[in-house]
Amino acid sequence: MAALNLNDREADIAVNHIDLQNRDYRPTLDEFGAYIRNPVFSHFCAELTETYSGREKIEYSACSMEKGWNVKFQKSGKTLCTIYPREQYFTVMLVIGRREKDAFEAMLPNCCPAMREIYDRTKEGNGQRWLMIDVEDQDQLYRDMLRGIALRSVK
Numbered sequence: 001m002a003a004l005n006l007n008d009r010e011a012d013i014a015v016n017h018i019d020l021q022n023r024d025y026r027p028t029l030d031e032f033g034a035y036i037r038n039p040v041f042s043h044f045c046a047e048l049t050e051t052y053s054g055r056e057k058i059e060y061s062a063c064s065m066e067k068g069w070n071v072k073f074q075k076s077g078k079t080l081c082t083i084y085p086r087e088q089y090f091t092v093m094l095v096i097g098r099r100e101k102d103a104f105e106a107m108l109p110n111c112c113p114a115m116r117e118i119y120d121r122t123k124e125g126n127g128q129r130w131l132m133i134d135v136e137d138q139d140q141l142y143r144d145m146l147r148g149i150a151l152r153s154v155k
Contacts, residue, residue, distance in 0.1 A: 116143055
């Protein structure tokens, strides 16, 4: 992913020109970065690409829960996570499925309180928990999230 070098005015223009609900225009990863305006986004995308061999797939979701454009990172056809853009931060959906559940729950006591709270308050359905994690910086929650993604990257 190319580094974003936008000044504040260019960033404001980019934010105002991206309509995440417009199904007819597929934004690029750089446009997502300009919309989010948080350098952690580009670091996170690079980490997914370099560490987990993830490939981005920009998709439009008609789901009523989170309608609009998002970025999925996949490895061998399996979704590692889905990124929902926000202004100044982004939300990562990390699915903990049957395969990852035991390993994730074993590491949970060593996770930060925020990750434990997210896991505990997320209801399980069909053997899965869809964790919605707001990312603003590379704090302990960020590192715990990457550990969860590492579990999903294993075949």
